[in-house]
Amino acid sequence: MDYSWAEPFPEVYKVCTLFQMTEISSPIQYHYKPLLPYLQDGPQCGLVALAMCMGMPNEKTVKMLYKSALSQSYTCNGEIFSTRDMADLARQHIKKEVTVDVFNGDLNDIKIKQFLLDGGFILVPYDTNKDNSPGLHCGHKAHWAAVSGGIETEDNFFILARHGKARNVAIWRLTDLAKSNNQLHEFSPDRRSHNIEYKLPDGGIDGPLGLNKKSVLIKFL
DSSP, X not given: OOOGGGTTOHHHHHHHXXXXXXXXXXXSEEEEOOXXXXXXXXXXXXXXXXXXXXXXXSHHHHHHHHHHHHHTTSOSSSOOOOHHXXXXXXXXXXXXXXXXXXXXXXXXXXXXXXXXXXXXXXEEEEEEOTTSSEEOSTTTTEEEEEEEEEEEOSSOEEEEEEETTOSXXXXXXXXXXXXXXXXXXXXXXXHXXXXXXXXXXXXXXXXXXXXXXXXXXXXXX
């Protein structure tokens, strides 16, 4: 297996060799922008993912984003359940020249693949399995990831991402992430029972301002 393409990115090379990811041993093409890891504290996954894209994933940045989101009534405890609000925060706080758009549709699309291969970042809400991989839980395990790379092979397209629950880079099939993003229909009943206030957008997470079949595209100019 040839992972020489990943050698300039030690964190990617580590995952490829550790898990013997034969499908991506010799990709047709790829693009990857390394992001720094940072573990979230509480329901801050969206803010942490945005801080990663900003290149400053640390306590100071996350606190700043939380104060901004709180002042604009985007959140109560750090949670972000609206792609519109996430896009607004990105426009307000990314200091470089950038375009930020909400994408509505299936992520397993040629335009999304090319966007990643051209160097774009995507903030993607999805459901987590116990190993943090994309799952199908109807939105009950909603989480955010920052996608900063794509790998095209003969048979599949893989994405490279970071999120606030792990230090390692995640490498997932785009089809799996898209399926998870496409079924974020309802807020977790378990979270409702915790007696903690959460800010939900009008129409819920399945509505026009929510998470289902939506993501935030970020392109540095």
